Structures are given as structure tokens and as C-alpha cells.
Amino acid sequence: MHRTPHSSPYLRVMPVLGLMAALLLLGLTPAPRATAAPAAxxxxxxxxxxxxxxxxxxxxxxxxxxxxxSGHKDIDFVGTLPPQGCGQAHDGDNEGHGGELVTNVADRDLLPGRLAATRPDIVVMHFGTNDVWSNIAPDRILAAYTELVAQMRASNPDMRILVAQLIPMNPSSCAACAQRVADFNATIPGWARATGTDRSPVTVVDQWTGFSTATDTYDGVHPNASGDDKIAARWFPALAAALDAGVPQDPGDPGDPGEDPAACTARFRAVSSWQGGYQGEVTVTNTSASAISGWTATVLPADGARLTQLWNGSLTTAADGTATVRNAPWNGALAPGASATFGFVASVPATAGAPAATVTCTGKAPAG
Structure with a gap:
């Protein structure tokens, strides 16, 4: 059967080979094929x-x-345990083992294997309820915390660690548990200050204030839907700030100039209060070794309070009351150790307790 020239594979290849030979004779080489940059x-x-x-x-x-x-799409919740439903799509991997005591996890060295299997960058830890129920001394629980933090840093020297002050507990079978939780929570901020480092900060997230065992749990211990919403709302600003800071870059890959995060801290204080409201103040401090060109703070007021006025910054408020405050044009640049302060007025429900707020911040390094 007669074949046309187009049906011959040799005739299809020869023009390509001829072109390549001509390029080589002229001292030219074909340009390499462009490849897409690897995804982070x-x-x-x-x-x-x-x-x-x-x-x-x-x-x-x-x-x-x-x-x-809120735009944090490049995240991966990790853990050796699978999801357990909850009625909405989400990444359900976790390391929440029912009945575990943090002291047992430390004593039996259970965490290193779990870390090796999952390689987290950030740990979100609410741990110790069973220890408090078992009347284990706060100092021993904190010693277990310290051991777990050391294991986290052995796994990842840049680990960022969010530690909860535990939600209240008031089961019918443990009359003393409510006070024990309060007593233990009071020890956590001091422990965190002593344990955190610039490279691997420990951030305390207040899950206790404004949480009611009567309305936010189904048994005095475990959260119901209302409790789930409150717990998530408290974790969100601290975790979002850690995500905004980004994973530390590999050596030789410093990232885009001007976008690297710089360390900063935020501190809240109540200036004055009255029926139905209070005046608050937040001080942002540059705790890094270099200057920052701007900062962003988050303020989550306790007990349903809402920021209604703000000065020395620009305010954006989410539906749940979480406030995002960005520096004003005149107070964003901070030298190492320098601080800036913004103030606000908040309205509060009639049932609210003393003014309180969870505050975090991130800094922006100046363009190189």
C-alpha cells in the first residue's frame, strides 16, 4: 500500500533533527523548557x-x-487520629486522645513518635483537663508541658506553640474541679513567659474567661455547639497571627523583601470602666533585633464586648467581635524595643465581667 510522506515517523523526526544540528553548528542551543516554581x-x-x-x-x-x-487556604491540620464527623467539611486530622493525661504523655514519651509522623509547624494545645480532674499538682502538669515543648523543638526548632488556659470544668462528680482549673490556669502565663523564645514562641490563649459550663458544655466538661464556637473564636486570632507570620524559610531562601515577619508582642490593659462599657489600651512592642515598618494587632474582647471607637490605628471588626487594628501612618515604624500604643472604647453586655481581651500582633520588616 502506498504511504504518503506524512505517515512516515522518520520524515516527521528528520526536520527536527536537522534544525537542532543547524543550531549546534551555529553555536546555539535550544532554550530550556520553562518549569513552574514549586508550590510552597x-x-x-x-x-x-x-x-x-x-x-x-x-x-x-x-x-x-x-x-x-478568612483567606488561610494553604494550611494542613495534622495528627495521627482521623476526623470524627462534626457535620461540616473540614480537615479533621488531630492529636486529641480521649482520656489522656498530659503527665502520662510526658512520662511515657508518647509525643516524639506522633511529631515524627506528622511534622507540625504549629501546635495548638488544650491539654491537662484529665490531670486537673485527677488532682495532679499544677507544678507537675507544668513540668509535663515543659517536656512536651522540648520535644516539639527537637522535632522543629522553629515550632510555634499556642497553649490554652483550660476551659472551665464543673462535673457533678468533682466538686473541687472548678477551682482546680482556675488555680492551674493562673500558673500558665508565667510558665509561658519563662518557656517561650524568640525562635519558638509560646503564646497563651485564654479559653477560660467568658466560658460557661452551664451553657457551653453538655456535661460540665465537654463543649456543646456554643462552646465549640467560643473555643474556635479564641484560637482564631492567635493562630491566624502565627499563620500570617509564615513558616520560617529554608537557608538561602529568605522570601520577598519587605514581607518577612518581625517579632512583636501586644499587651492589653483596662484604663477605666463604667456600666455598659470600658476604655482599653493595647501596647505593641517590637521584640525583634531589627526595625519594623508596620504592625497589625488583633483584639478579641471577652464576654461579647465590641470595640466602638479606636484611635492611633485603623480598625476592622469581624462578625464575632474580633478586631484587627493596623498601625496609623505615624506609629508603624518601630526600632528594636520600641512601642506604640492605641486606645479604644468597647461596649459590653450587662452580664459581662471585668474588662479582658486576648491580644496578639505581627510586625512587618522594612523593604531591603
Whole structure:
């Protein structure tokens, strides 16, 4: 059968070979094929704790969806345990083992294997409820915390660690538990200040204030839907700030100039209060070794308070009351150790307690 020239594979290849030979004779080489830049790895977040975190721990689903809705899409919740439902799509991997005591996890060295299997960048830890129920001394629980932090840093020297002041507990079978939780929570901020480092900060997230065992749990211990919403709302600003800071770059890959985060801290104080409101103040301090060109703070007021006025910054408020405050043009640049302060007025429900707020901040390095 007669074949046309187009049906011969040799005739299809020869023009290409001839062109390449001509290019080589002229001292030219074909340009390499462009390749797409590798996608950045997602930030890996480990929810760590006991049944409040993992059985089913539906605050994780609420938190996941809120992070995604706010633009944090390149994240990966990790853990050796699978999701347990919760009625909404989310990344349900977690490390919330029902019934576990943090002291047992430390004593039996259970965490290193879990870290090796999941390689988190950030740990979100609500752990110690069973220890408090078992009347274990706060100092021993904190010693377990310290051991776990050391294991986290052995896994990842740049680990960022969010530690909760535990939600209240008031089960019918433990009359003393309510006070024990309050006593233990009071020790956590001092421990965190002593344990945190510039490279691996420890951030305390107040899950206790404004949480009611009567309305936010179904048994005096475990959160119901209302409790899940409150827990997620408290984690969100601290975790969002850690995500905004980004995963530390590999050596030789410093990232885009001017976009590297710089360390800063935020401190809240109540200036004055009255029926139905109060005046608050937040001080942002540059705790890094270099200057920053701007900062962003988040303020989550306790007990349903809402910021209604703000000065020395620009304000954006989310539906749940979380306020995002960015520096004004005149107070964003801070030398190492320098501070800037913004003030606000908040309205509060009639049932609110003393003024309180969870505050965090991130800094922006100047363009190189």
C-alpha cells in the first residue's frame, strides 16, 4: 500500500533533527523548557490534647472553616487520629486522645513518635483537663508541658506553640474541679513567659474567661455547639497571627523583601470602666533585633464586648467581635524595643465581667 510522506515517523523526526544540528553548528542551543516554581508546602497545624480536642472536638471544624473563609487556604491540620464527623467539611486530622493525661504523655514519651509522623509547624494545645480532674499538682502538669515543648523543638526548632488556659470544668462528680482549673490556669502565663523564645514562641490563649459550663458544655466538661464556637473564636486570632507570620524559610531562601515577619508582642490593659462599657489600651512592642515598618494587632474582647471607637490605628471588626487594628501612618515604624500604643472604647453586655481581651500582633520588616 502506498504511504504518503506524512505517515512516515522518520520524515516527521528528520526536520527536527536537522534544525537542532543547524543550531549546534551555529553555536546555539535550544532554550530550556520553562518549569513552574514549586508550590510552597502548607503550614502544618497539630491540634493537641484530650477528648476536648478530639472526641469529637468540633471546635476544630469551626476553626478550620473560619481560617479558610478568612483567606488561610494553604494550611494542613495534622495528627495521627482521623476526623470524627462534626457535620461540616473540614480537615479533621488531630492529636486529641480521649482520656489522656498530659503527665502520662510526658512520662511515657508518647509525643516524639506522633511529631515524627506528622511534622507540625504549629501546635495548638488544650491539654491537662484529665490531670486537673485527677488532682495532679499544677507544678507537675507544668513540668509535663515543659517536656512536651522540648520535644516539639527537637522535632522543629522553629515550632510555634499556642497553649490554652483550660476551659472551665464543673462535673457533678468533682466538686473541687472548678477551682482546680482556675488555680492551674493562673500558673500558665508565667510558665509561658519563662518557656517561650524568640525562635519558638509560646503564646497563651485564654479559653477560660467568658466560658460557661452551664451553657457551653453538655456535661460540665465537654463543649456543646456554643462552646465549640467560643473555643474556635479564641484560637482564631492567635493562630491566624502565627499563620500570617509564615513558616520560617529554608537557608538561602529568605522570601520577598519587605514581607518577612518581625517579632512583636501586644499587651492589653483596662484604663477605666463604667456600666455598659470600658476604655482599653493595647501596647505593641517590637521584640525583634531589627526595625519594623508596620504592625497589625488583633483584639478579641471577652464576654461579647465590641470595640466602638479606636484611635492611633485603623480598625476592622469581624462578625464575632474580633478586631484587627493596623498601625496609623505615624506609629508603624518601630526600632528594636520600641512601642506604640492605641486606645479604644468597647461596649459590653450587662452580664459581662471585668474588662479582658486576648491580644496578639505581627510586625512587618522594612523593604531591603
Amino acid at each position: 508546602d502548607p503550614v502544618r497545624v497539630m491540634p493537641l490534647g484530650d477528648s476536648i480536642t478530639g472526641s469529637p472536638g468540633c471546635w476544630r471544624a469551626v476553626l478550620w472553616n473560619r481560617l479558610v473563609d
